[in-house]
Amino acid sequence: MLLAVGPFGLGPMELVIILLVLVMLFGATRLADLGGSLGKGIREFRRNVQSDDDEDDEGLDKPVAAQPAANGSAQNGAETVAAVKCPSCGALNTAGAKHCNQCGAAITAPVS
Numbered sequence: 001m002l003l004a005v006g007p008f009g010l011g012p013m014e015l016v017i018i019l020l021v022l023v024m025l026f027g028a029t030r031l032a033d034l035g036g037s038l039g040k041g042i043r044e045f046r047r048n049v050q051s052d053d054d055e056d057d058e059g060l061d062k063p064v065a066a067q068p069a070a071n072g073s074a075q076n077g078a079e080t081v082a083a084v085k086c087p088s089c090g091a092l093n094t095a096g097a098k099h100c101n102q103c104g105a106a107i108t109a110p111v112s
Contacts, residue, residue, distance in 0.1 A: 082095035088105035097107055
């Protein structure tokens with residue numbers, strides 16, 4: 001005779017015993033409230049993860065506008081953009097960046 005095995009290798013009798021112990025400890029109404037609040041928490045978590053993904057996607061779709069240099073200098077009517085070159089890979093990063101956007105290496109501030 002082959003019995004069905006549930007989660008963690010527990011049989012149906014073991015699961016019924018665990019459920020009865022939980023009902024005796026917490027009571028039927030408290031167990032229902034606990035299940036409801038657990039469901040609400042999971043729904044809220046999923047909603048927040050989806051809204052974070054949507055915000056990240058929105059930021060990728062929009063082109064980044066050129067920012068003028070901190071001193072506001074302009075040459076021949078064109079704005080200049082302050083950038084720092086990564087010492088590891090040579091990629092250009094914004095002036096205030098502490099790590100490279102491409103390789104993640106630390107960008108040290110130039111010593112004057």
